[in-house]
Amino acid sequence: MTTSLRGKAAIVGAATSEFGEVPGWSHFELMGQAVDRALADAGLSKSDIDGVFSVMEPASLPATAVSEYLGLRPKVLEGTMLGGSSFVNYLQWAALALDAGLCDTALITYGSNARSGRRRPGGAIRTPHEAVYGVRLVNSYALAAARHMDVYGTSREQLAEVAVAARGWAQLNPRAVERDPLAIEDVVSSRMVSDPLTVRDCCLITDGAGAVIMVRAERAGDFPQSPAYVLGVAAETSHQQIAQMEDLTVTAAARSGPRAFDMAGMAPGDVDVLALYDAFTINTLLFLEDLGYCPKGEGGNFLEGGAIAPGGTLAVNTNGGGLSCVHPGMYGLFLIVEAVEQLRGIAGDRQVPGAETALVHGNGGTLSTQVTALLGTASTL
Numbered sequence: 277m278t279t280s281l282r283g284k285a286a287i288v289g290a291a292t293s294e295f296g297e298v299p300g301w302s303h304f305e306l307m308g309q310a311v312d313r314a315l316a317d318a319g320l321s322k323s324d325i326d327g328v329f330s331v332m333e334p335a336s337l338p339a340t341a342v343s344e345y346l347g348l349r350p351k352v353l354e355g356t357m358l359g360g361s362s363f364v365n366y367l368q369w370a371a372l373a374l375d376a377g378l379c380d381t382a383l384i385t386y387g388s389n390a391r392s393g394r395r396r397p398g399g400a401i402r403t404p405h406e407a408v409y410g411v412r413l414v415n416s417y418a419l420a421a422a423r424h425m426d427v428y429g430t431s432r433e434q435l436a437e438v439a440v441a442a443r444g445w446a447q448l449n450p451r452a453v454e455r456d457p458l459a460i461e462d463v464v465s466s467r468m469v470s471d472p473l474t475v476r477d478c479c480l481i482t483d484g485a486g487a488v489i490m491v492r493a494e495r496a497g498d499f500p501q502s503p504a505y506v507l508g509v510a511a512e513t514s515h516q517q518i519a520q521m522e523d524l525t526v527t528a529a530a531r532s533g534p535r536a537f538d539m540a541g542m543a544p545g546d547v548d549v550l551a552l553y554d555a556f557t558i559n560t561l562l563f564l565e566d567l568g569y570c571p572k573g574e575g576g577n578f579l580e581g582g583a584i585a586p587g588g589t590l591a592v593n594t595n596g597g598g599l600s601c602v603h604p605g606m607y608g609l610f611l612i613v614e615a616v617e618q619l620r621g622i623a624g625d626r627q628v629p630g631a632e633t634a635l636v637h638g639n640g641g642t643l644s645t646q647v648t649a650l651l652g653t654a655s656t657l
Contacts, residue, residue: 280539283657285371285382286496286503287488289318290616295484295602296453299392303332304345306485306604307387311346314487319500320381325489327352327379329366330386333605342385352379359640360553361511362386363608364647367490367636368509374492384612387485388604414478414556416518416642418470421558423524425472427573430561432472434576436463438557439476439599441585446596448586448626453482454600463557477557479598479607486609488616497654504616504634505657508540509649518642525573528646529566529637536635536648537568544568547650548631549618550590551611553639554597560584563637564592567648591628594618608638612649619653632656 291313293306307330315321328339328350335341339355342348352373358365363384370382424430440460446452463476496503512528512535515521537543544567552563561575569590570578584592593599595614598607615634617623632655638647 281368281371281375281509282507282539282541283505284375284493285490286493286505287490287612287616287651288496288499288501288503289314289320289489290613291317291487292610292613293387293485295604296482297391298389298483301389301392301483303387303389303485306389306483307332307342307385307487308345310387310485310487311383311385314489317501318489320489322346322348324381325383326350327370327373327382329354329370329382329384331355331357331362331606332386333388350379352382358511358645358647360555360606360608361638361640361645361647362606363612364509364636364638364649365511367506367612367649368511370490371506371509374490380491382490383487384490384609385485385487386606386609388606389483390481390605391483412470413642414470414473417556417558418473419518420524420562420643421472421556424558424561427525428576430576432464433460434579435472435477435557435561436460437579437582438554438560438584439463441582441588442554442593442597442599444585445594445626446600449595449601452596452601453480454596473556473558479555479603480600482602482604484602484604486613488609488612502620502653504619504651504653507542507650507652507656508536508538509647510535510539511645511647513645516641516644521643525562527562527566527643529563529648532646532648533567536650540650542633542650547633547635548591549594549615549628549634550592551615551634551636552592553607553611553637554593554599555603555607555639557599559639560592567635567637586626594623594626594628611636611638615651619651
């Protein structure tokens with residue numbers, strides 16, 4: 277039996293904390309600021325929240341820790357850890373809980389002081405097959421990039437198009453952390469981190485937090501801001517350790533994408549804005565292929581000439597992404613916030629004209645978990 281969540285729940289509040297480098301703030305304090313702002317955005321108070329969906333590192337009971345910090349006693353708690361895709365995954369669990377009447381107002385939130393707290397991503401427990409080799413997170417993504425280059429002839433310059441496009445969008449976003457001009461040669465010639473990925477192929481490490489508030493669709497019109505409805509969502513996994521990934525050039529987005537599109541009754545060409553988890557430049561290229569925006573192996577050619585930059589043919593990571601805007605350990609929640617702002621038409625200079633649909637795609641681990649969600653305005657119902 278297939279359960280469709282199309283149009284059954286909506287995001288009515290969305291916000292981020294201050295981000296970049298915020299010294300003296302804990303990850304919980306940053307999270308609290310984002311929650312306060314999201315509640316104000318929705319015209320709600322903390323007492324309205326009765327569902328909490330959160331992962332907070334290094335809390336062992338994250339949803340409980342968040343609830344305690346915020347002074348909440350929710351009816352529904354969910355803290356399943358899928359890496360950076362966790363928060364996109366929570367869209368489906370929150371929508372299900374709301375549709376089932378298990379809660380009335382769901383909070384999805386996350387915060388991290390990764391930069392000022394000098395915390396680095398990559399997981400506390402090293403996986404057995406790779407631990408002996410001292411594999412770091414970036415090494416795994418570099419393997420995927422090198423394999424794509426070897427099989428399909430993708431060039432470092434084509435990968436650099438992703439970073440340059442992200443920076444172009446960031447220059448339109450006054451809140452983005454990195455806004456200086458960036459050219460293809462700057463990316464290619466910057467310090468090598470793990471061949472073929474240079475430092476400019478890698479995401480930022482920042483402080484920051486985000487929060488979104490969800491309700492059932494029948495209530496969504498009662499709030500101050502325009503709602504963003506969940507039209508489709510699907511999660512898939514392919515491996516835990518990169519050594520166990522069947523094909524380094526194909527992610528589980530090749531399965532989550534079609535399922536999410538099917539639930540939404542949409543195709544890739546129906547989407548106005550894409551928010552793709554760009555922890556590394558290879559991510560964006562792989563996801564564009566696996567989600568159906570170009571054939572497998574043609575991602576490099578597709579990216580050439582600024583196709584996903586401002587003024588290009590496809591609006592991707594319009595806030596500047598994890599490469600240039602913000603990336604506090606896990607980035608998935610910021611994808612959702614940016615999509616909501618685009619659908620509300622409040623994104624300022626980076627606004628995509630007439631945006632009514634958005635694709636949000638989360639990635640976790642070493643390309644391990646992939647979650648695709650489609651959001652839309654009321655006109656899409």
